[in-house]
Amino acid sequence: MTEQIVFFIFTIMVLGGGLGVVSTKNLYYAALFLSLSFSGMAGYFIMLNAGFLAAVQIIVYVGAIAILILFAIMLSRKVMTTNEPQTNKQNWLALIVTPLLYLTLIFLVVKVNWPVSSAAPALDVLTQMGAQFLGGYLIPFEVMSVLLLVALVGAIILARDVEKGRE
Amino acid sequence: MEPIITWLANLLANVSWWPWPAPPSAAIIIWVVYGLFIAFGIAPLAMIVLTWLERKIIARIQDRIGPNMAGPFGWLQAVADAIKMLTKEDTTPAGADRIPFNLGPGLIAVSAVLVFAVIPLAPGIIGSDLNIGIFYVVAVGSFGVLGTLMAGWSSNNKYALLGAFRAVAQLVSYEIPMAISLITVAVVAGSMSTLTIIHNQAVANGGWYIVAMPITFLVFFLAGMAETNRSPFDLLEADSEIVAGFHVEYSGMKYAMVMIGEYVHMLALAGLSATIFLGGWRGPFVEQLYNAVPILGGLLGLVYFLAKVLLFIFVMMWFRGTLPRFRIDQLLDFGWKFLTPLSLFNLLTSAFVVKLFQPAGTAGVALPAGPLAGFGGLGLTSALLISNLLVAFIASLAVRSLARRSRGNVLKAVAGVEG
Numbered sequence: 292m293t294e295q296i297v298f299f300i301f302t303i304m305v306l307g308g309g310l311g312v313v314s315t316k317n318l319y320y321a322a323l324f325l326s327l328s329f330s331g332m333a334g335y336f337i338m339l340n341a342g343f344l345a346a347v348q349i350i351v352y353v354g355a356i357a358i359l360i361l362f363a364i365m366l367s368r369k370v371m372t373t374n375e376p377q378t379n380k381q382n383w384l385a386l387i388v389t390p391l392l393y394l395t396l397i398f399l400v401v402k403v404n405w406p407v408s409s410a411a412p413a414l415d416v417l418t419q420m421g422a423q424f425l426g427g428y429l430i431p432f433e434v435m436s437v438l439l440l441v442a443l444v445g446a447i448i449l450a451r452d453v454e455k456g457r458e
Numbered sequence: 459m460e461p462i463i464t465w466l467a468n469l470l471a472n473v474s475w476w477p478w479p480a481p482p483s484a485a486i487i488i489w490v491v492y493g494l495f496i497a498f499g500i501a502p503l504a505m506i507v508l509t510w511l512e513r514k515i516i517a518r519i520q521d522r523i524g525p526n527m528a529g530p531f532g533w534l535q536a537v538a539d540a541i542k543m544l545t546k547e548d549t550t551p552a553g554a555d556r557i558p559f560n561l562g563p564g565l566i567a568v569s570a571v572l573v574f575a576v577i578p579l580a581p582g583i584i585g586s587d588l589n590i591g592i593f594y595v596v597a598v599g600s601f602g603v604l605g606t607l608m609a610g611w612s613s614n615n616k617y618a619l620l621g622a623f624r625a626v627a628q629l630v631s632y633e634i635p636m637a638i639s640l641i642t643v644a645v646v647a648g649s650m651s652t653l654t655i656i657h658n659q660a661v662a663n664g665g666w667y668i669v670a671m672p673i674t675f676l677v678f679f680l681a682g683m684a685e686t687n688r689s690p691f692d693l694l695e696a697d698s699e700i701v702a703g704f705h706v707e708y709s710g711m712k713y714a715m716v717m718i719g720e721y722v723h724m725l726a727l728a729g730l731s732a733t734i735f736l737g738g739w740r741g742p743f744v745e746q747l748y749n750a751v752p753i754l755g756g757l758l759g760l761v762y763f764l765a766k767v768l769l770f771i772f773v774m775m776w777f778r779g780t781l782p783r784f785r786i787d788q789l790l791d792f793g794w795k796f797l798t799p800l801s802l803f804n805l806l807t808s809a810f811v812v813k814l815f816q817p818a819g820t821a822g823v824a825l826p827a828g829p830l831a832g833f834g835g836l837g838l839t840s841a842l843l844i845s846n847l848l849v850a851f852i853a854s855l856a857v858r859s860l861a862r863r864s865r866g867n868v869l870k871a872v873a874g875v876e877g
Binding site for chain 2: 319320323326342343345346347349350353354355357358361362365415417
């Protein structure tokens with residue numbers, strides 16, 4: 292019973308936040324709704340006994356991405372007061388694509404035979420995850436970190452070029 | 459904790475006027491609600507005590523007396539201030555975004571209070587022993603940044619907005635060295651749980667981490683000071699430049715919430731530093747007493763813990779009383795060009811040393827013992843201390859040569875203009 296109530300609260304956060312993002316005319320509110328939605332998602336992770344993922348979700352999505360979006364909005368003076376329209380010229384295309392995507396997802400969820408285990412969730416997920424990252428999944432893990440490093444260096448180089456051009 | 463819950467359960471079972479038997483979880487629920495009341499009750503109390511303490515200490519540093527009229531040593535002054543805050547008019551600027559404006563201060567205060575969930579106050583007394591303990595601390599800190607941003611933006615005031623800009627630059631940059639120093643601690647302790655970290659700081663296991671990892675402690679504490687917006691890192695409020703920064707438009711209880719957030723954050727940082735680097739409630743005779751008489755041992759542990767917390771709080775106030783504020787570029791340079799590389803380098807060397815001294819064990823996979831595992835905890839502590847000092851030495855050399863080069867460049871530039 293308690294679990295259902297908590298799940299319900301988190302669902303309201305995720306869906307309400309998502310609905311807020313697409314329906315509000317104020318970009319700043321949209322970013323705040325986005326962080327609400329992300330926080331609700333972290334709640335799901337906690338319910339699934341994945342506390343580490345929940346913390347990562349909060350740090351990366353609420354602490355970094357939502358705040359970067361807010362910062363970008365703050366730096367662009369134009370959107371401070373104007374009411375942005377929710378749609379652009381491609382809305383008819385979205386009207387076709389979104390239901391298709393939705394139906395595909397529903398189809399997948401219903402059709403795929405999801406493996407279900409009756410075993411209790413592992414207590415120490417964290418050490419097992421660490422062992423897997425540096426054991427069986429070492430190469431994907433390292434490739435991913437190299438990718439992130441490339442993105443980081445690329446961002447710095449892009450930002451630097453602008454600086455040089457100005458001088 | 460368990461004795462108290464058992465005691466509560468027995469108490470509930472023996473209530474004569476209640477006709478139905480209490481469910482077994484009732485004692486736990488009462489205990490949790492009680493804990494929540496304590497955690498959220500500490501917040502305003504901490505603000506009252508710490509404002510008084512801060513005014514007194516800074517007054518002494520500046521050769522003044524400080525508040526001395528209301529009550530003995532002026533300690534009623536803070537209570538009077540609290541009553542004044544409660545009775546003040548709660549204003550909202552006409553152009554403000556009402557909902558985020560009202561949510562911001564609450565978010566700031568709550569994010570600071572949440573940290574206490576993982577800080578063990580005394581042996582056996584902890585909100586929740588999460589296995590992601592110190593990582594959780596970094597995560598809940600993000601909500602504080604969000605709260606600061608909401609407050610700064612929605613006030614619709616240019617000083618508040620400037621404060622919010624600075625908040626993002628500062629809080630997001632200093633989160634990185636802080637997280638890396640916490641990772642270093644996790645590598646050395648082999649766990650992120652605060653209870654395990656305290657357990658590993660027993661003398662037999664190598665003693666306090668401040669001895670083993672002074673550099674990590676310095677990075678953590680300085681980055682933490684920046685996260686709490688305390689002077690000399692108080693650029694986002696900087697009363698002499700941007701009036702009060704992000705909370706310039708707040709009054710009454712909402713202003714009090716911002717202040718509660720600041721002081722509780724300070725308390726949380728001091729509590730965390732005490733837990734991670736000074737062994738938390740560890741001290742002479744605590745464990746022996748706890749095994750004999752749990753309540754007395756717990757109280758003694760609480761006393762030691764509070765003494766350590768107050769020590770850190772005093773250091774923070776001392777900083778505020780003596781150091782001038784950073785300039786924004788100095789602040790970012792210090793964070794990105796000094797603390798971040800230093801903490802990364804320190805993480806590398808610490809991980810190497812830990813690997814050498816690590817005893818055999820299992821952490822998901824079987825871990826072989828390191829070549830020097832025979833030296834035990836004290837060997838690890840001394841090796842870590844030596845590696846930390848080496849890192850500090852190399853860092854000071856690097857800083858010196860960089861400073862010389864930049865000074866040389868400035869001289870060349872001056873000469874070029876003149877010649």
